[in-house]
Amino acid sequence: MEDLPEELCRHLASYLGGPEIMTVVKLNKTWNTLGTTECFWRDFLRRDAEPSDFQSIDDEEEAVKAKAAKKIFLTHSHANLLSSVKWCAVQRNPFTRHPPSREGHLMCVLGDRVVCTGGYCDDERVHILNLKSDGEPKRWHAFSPRGQRPQFVYGATLTALDDTRAVQFGGFRAGGYSAECVDVCLLTIDTGDNNSCRWERVSTQGPPPRPRAYTSATLIHNRYLVLIGGMGMHGSFIGEAVLDTHTWTWHSSPVSDPTADPKPSGRHGHTTVLDGIRNRLVTFGGGSGTDLLRSGVDNTEVWELKFGDNWENNFADSFPWEWQRLHRDENDISDPNQVSTLTPSETLCLGRCHVGAKVSRDTVVLACGSGHPTNNGVLGYSLKSDTFLRPDISGPLPVPRFTAAATVTGGWLVIHGGYSTQDGGTLEDTVLLDLAPGLKRSFGTLPIATSSIGHHPIRDEDVDRGRRESAPNRMIGELMEAPTRDRRALASQMLERLQASGHLDGRLATILAMVANGTAVFGDEEDSNDDDDDYVEEDDELSVGL
Numbered sequence: 001m002e003d004l005p006e007e008l009c010r011h012l013a014s015y016l017g018g019p020e021i022m023t024v025v026k027l028n029k030t031w032n033t034l035g036t037t038e039c040f041w042r043d044f045l046r047r048d049a050e051p052s053d054f055q056s057i058d059d060e061e062e063a064v065k066a067k068a069a070k071k072i073f074l075t076h077s078h079a080n081l082l083s084s085v086k087w088c089a090v091q092r093n094p095f096t097r098h099p100p101s102r103e104g105h106l107m108c109v110l111g112d113r114v115v116c117t118g119g120y121c122d123d124e125r126v127h128i129l130n131l132k133s134d135g136e137p138k139r140w141h142a143f144s145p146r147g148q149r150p151q152f153v154y155g156a157t158l159t160a161l162d163d164t165r166a167v168q169f170g171g172f173r174a175g176g177y178s179a180e181c182v183d184v185c186l187l188t189i190d191t192g193d194n195n196s197c198r199w200e201r202v203s204t205q206g207p208p209p210r211p212r213a214y215t216s217a218t219l220i221h222n223r224y225l226v227l228i229g230g231m232g233m234h235g236s237f238i239g240e241a242v243l244d245t246h247t248w249t250w251h252s253s254p255v256s257d258p259t260a261d262p263k264p265s266g267r268h269g270h271t272t273v274l275d276g277i278r279n280r281l282v283t284f285g286g287g288s289g290t291d292l293l294r295s296g297v298d299n300t301e302v303w304e305l306k307f308g309d310n311w312e313n314n315f316a317d318s319f320p321w322e323w324q325r326l327h328r329d330e331n332d333i334s335d336p337n338q339v340s341t342l343t344p345s346e347t348l349c350l351g352r353c354h355v356g357a358k359v360s361r362d363t364v365v366l367a368c369g370s371g372h373p374t375n376n377g378v379l380g381y382s383l384k385s386d387t388f389l390r391p392d393i394s395g396p397l398p399v400p401r402f403t404a405a406a407t408v409t410g411g412w413l414v415i416h417g418g419y420s421t422q423d424g425g426t427l428e429d430t431v432l433l434d435l436a437p438g439l440k441r442s443f444g445t446l447p448i449a450t451s452s453i454g455h456h457p458i459r460d461e462d463v464d465r466g467r468r469e470s471a472p473n474r475m476i477g478e479l480m481e482a483p484t485r486d487r488r489a490l491a492s493q494m495l496e497r498l499q500a501s502g503h504l505d506g507r508l509a510t511i512l513a514m515v516a517n518g519t520a521v522f523g524d525e526e527d528s529n530d531d532d533d534d535y536v537e538e539d540d541e542l543s544v545g546l
Helices: 006-013 018-027 029-034 038-048 062-081 344-350 460-481 484-501 506-516 523-529
Strands: 084-089 106-110 113-117 126-130 141-143 157-160 165-169 172-174 178-180 184-189 197-201 216-220 224-232 235-244 271-275 280-287 298-306 322-327 355-358 363-367 378-382 387-389 392-394 405-409 412-420 425-434 520-522 542-544
Touching: 006 029, 006 038, 018 029, 018 038, 018 062, 038 062, 062 363, 106 157, 106 165, 113 184, 113 405, 157 216, 165 224, 178 224, 216 271, 224 280, 271 355, 271 363, 280 344, 280 363, 298 344, 344 363, 344 378, 344 460, 355 405, 355 412, 363 412, 460 484, 460 506, 484 506, 506 520
Parallel strands: 084 392, 106 405, 520 542
Antiparallel strands: 084 425, 106 113, 113 126, 126 141, 157 165, 165 184, 172 178, 184 197, 216 224, 224 235, 271 280, 280 298, 298 322, 355 363, 363 378, 378 387, 405 412, 412 425
16 A cells, blocks of 8 residues: 555545545555645545635645645535534623624625624624634624615625625515515625725616515526525515626526426525535525514425526526425424424424525535524535434534524634524624534634533424414414415314314414304404495404404
8 A cells, every 4th residue: 555656546535535535644655645735635625525615725835735725625524424513602702792682684704704794783884703813813893884885674685796795685674574675785895904895785677576585595606696585574485586796687587487386385584505516406494474483384395496407508598497395394294194304303493594504515504593492403404315414413502593694614604693582582692613523623713612501402392382382373473464365264274283283272273263164353354344235243253363
């Protein structure tokens, strides 16, 4: 083995994974010598990673580049396997200066900076965390942006276009989950040391899509922003749209066939990632309804949206794309013969407004999420096998939350804020999820609390109790949002689900039964009946409202 030619060693290495490569590099002289060269590690990055994962290697001397490439490859290998993760709490002190508490806000990575802004709060500043470490702990810095600031908005998206620019789309502009919009704004960060920034409102061309909040926005070819689903005042929907960020033009062609079946139901607070290796987008979970807590239900479905032919070379002519369901909704109990693959607590990681991100070429991480109850669990997903992953979880568990802001950088998932139903309010902390704890790295730019006391994990019984407690308001809210003509059938379906669950609420069951047989009416139905000539026997009816 010591005398094997270098070319043969490289060929053999092409069949090995990260752990095996590290073993032979340590034990074999020829391999060890190869391990000091940048091209050796870059070959593996080309094989296992995407170009964006290793474009940050600077043109310095060979030893420095080799060390950087090796670090990126090992981090990527651990994140791709996702066999273990570790929660890390960031110290809470005046020096750290976390962004103020908020929910429904935005976060992304621009070059060597994490950017956090917006959300349900009165803070219009842009908060920037510089990831370049010179040996001293860093902190969040707040900047008042120049230019045309976006209006107050929450539930929008912020997507990096390059190392200095990010595009913001949509969101609600008023409280009570109202005034959804299609506003497009461009945030630009100064590349100098002062980290100044400016906003610019973008005038788009072409027919805009339906206004929405809590949608997913995925960038393809560093150009096309694909929107899927979202929430409006009148409910959640799945409608797709594409914005060309080079010309700021909305595509007029339907992304998918409107009449095709199957197709996902309306949803918001979901995650969509690009899986270019397999020519598709993959959408995870989300929820339905017109707000985050009082209506609708979570779902755990996983769908793929398959691209049309030649999408890489002729994107504009690749439509329509085709939907295909990969995993059913684990919360749907209508079919008693279905076998669950996720525990109740694991389903929360796909619930509405969870944290979801692609952490390597083949792996997605899903964390936190849902509102009944909010969650602090972690679940993985392999895009290669379309199966869920269950990493070993260590470190102090954070406060359960949903509708937080998050982004991935260098094998770390950075999470800020959110809302916790258990704690009854918005959060201001920054927490980290180490996706490669076996490498024993430090984050470098934020001080980690070494003696933090973690929150208790969310158990299956907590989920069952939370869903029982929220069911009455949620079901009544869903009935009130439904068209009058559909309420009796919907109430009958709800009653069947309630009976099948084994947790029968007598008062709720009575109300659902009366709505189903037409002896209970809602306030809006009473108003519509005022102009009718038909006599209504008031004593025999129940008026339902919230």
